[in-house]
Amino acid sequence: MIRKEGALGFWLDWVEHNGGLWEDDGERAFAVLPETLAQDFELAEETAVTADPDVAREEGALLLITGHPLVTRAAESLLSAGDTGTVTLSPPRSVPPGAQLLLAKAREAFPVDHGRIDTRTDTPPLRALRRVLRVGALIGYEISTEEHFQEQAEVYLDLTTRLPLPQRTADRLAGTARDPGPAQEFDPSALEAALICAHQHIDKLATARRLILAAQSGNGLEQETARAREYYAAALDSLERRARTAPQDRRALLEARAQSTREEQARRLIEITEKFRARHEITPYRLHLLEVPVLRLEVDVSRGARRYPLTLEWLLPVGEFARLRCPTCTTDDPTLVATKTHLGCEHCVTTKAPPHGHGHQTRY
Incomplete structure (x- = not known):
């Protein structure tokens, strides 16, 4: 009997939800897709699928695991349609x-x-x-x-x-x-206040979870910021040393380059902070x-x-x-x-x- 779980199980359930059928064939399943669904996904109306890489390789079945484009498209289709009632x-x-x-x-x-x-x-x-x-x-x-x-x-x-x-x-x-x-x-109008409260509750949970994930991701922000500061400090130090011994006309050029380097450093530090700014989106x-x-x-x-x-x-x-x-x-x-x-x-x-x-x- 096929193990109907994970990405494969989700996809088979989604096929049934959209009017298709599937039959257990031991280590694989035969999915019978409606014509419109088969055309949209560019599949044969009868398609063998499996979650076992060996079966997919030896028997020519379609390997459906997490991340497969068909699984992703099915998930996007379900999310866009929503589940209400x-x-x-x-x-x-x-x-x-x-x-x-x-x-x-x-x-x-x-x-x-x-x-x-x-x-x-x-x-x-x-x-x-x-x-x-x-x-x-x-x-x-x-x-x-x-x-x-x-x-x-x-x-x-x-x-x-x-x-x-x-x-x-x-x-x-x-x-x-x-x-x-x-x-x-x-009366559906009574749902408005409850929906706002539900969103606030989910957002609160997501914020707490985001902070945990950010803490677990390590100190990438500190490390990259330190590297950038070290790089620009060395560049400015070099320009300042050269400016001290340069002729007057050359000194003005070096001081202008130093000011440009300071502005570039400020922009780079902002970019690094933005790169590591944690966010979440609720769908x-x-x-x-x-x-x-x-x-x-x-x-x-x-x-x-x-x-x-x-x-x-x-x-x-x-x-x-x-x-x-x-x-x-x-x-x-x-x-x-x-x-x-x-x-x-x-x-x-x-x-x-x-x-x-x-x-x-x-x-x-």
């Missing part, structure tokens, strides 16, 4: 947790200072859909004019909170089966709107007789609550605090008027 995930087949179990898990997941979470009514948790944006991008890193890298990045972003999902949660959603039914109607290729089945739990955060409403959603495919923002200051992952007047978090629940004239803050 709405996907509804299926809930697990197991019996969902009841209201009391969800309440216990909510109290464990969201501890509240000076209060606690209580159910608002006897109404059981309602089934609903929570939307998550899945954004994939190809990141090109240019560490210098000679060093280039390409990597993939992906973020799952909750549309309600605009917070990225933890990696373990994203992995569980990626492995969840899809519901074959039609997706619900959705989005995937945009999926995931409709995640949830159990919506309406609760109150109680402090004595005071009750502050809160909505929690249990992600059924993952088995955990969606992340929260502070109801007052929108801090992510807050430690909730119930005050005498409102529900906030430990970051925003403070007083500006310290008692007895002392300069400390008091939290209610």
Whole structure:
């Protein structure tokens, strides 16, 4: 059986995606291409392909490995077309947790200072859909004019909170089966703010990764800068020594050459700095709107007789609550605090008027 992986596996999947077929022939595969695809790629409609150099040499199969022009063209075609759509995930087949179990898990997941979470009514948790944006991008890193890298990045972003999902949660959603039914109607204008947040998150990851790659590339900038400075220092020293003993008319010419050399040195140092300036470019290729089945739990955060409403959603495919923002200051992952007047978090629940004239803050 052929090892369908790497560049060969990608290319065979791409052929299938474009209406072609392929058949396993042991150490090679026979790809049957649609006529238009065969013409575009200048291939026979039936083409033998392999990832094994020996098979390619002995049996005349096309060797498809990373870097082959056909693989590159297929990747460029896929990236230019993009991968977009709405996907509804299926809930697990197991019996969902009841209201009391969800309440216990909510109290464990969201501890509240000076209060606690209580159910608002006897109404059981309602089934609903929570939307998550899945954004994939190809990141090109240019560490210098000679060093280039390409990597993939992906973020799952909750549309309600605009917070990225933890990696373990994203992995569980990626492995969840899809519901074959039609997706619900959705206003695409709500995606704008989420897309901006997703781009910012990917850009932050890419910036951190770029700094690591630049550090790993060595001290090429320092070495080339030192060589340039040494070269121009020797040239200027020679011109200055010759100018000191030269006749007056010759001295003026040498001083002009020295000034020209200093200007050339400045330009060269700028060129070297630009040569080793690290950059990255983000090319989005995937945009999926995931409709995640949830159990919506309406609760109150109680402090004595005071009750502050809160909505929690249990992600059924993952088995955990969606992340929260502070109801007052929108801090992510807050430690909730119930005050005498409102529900906030430990970051925003403070007083500006310290008692007895002392300069400390008091939290209610």
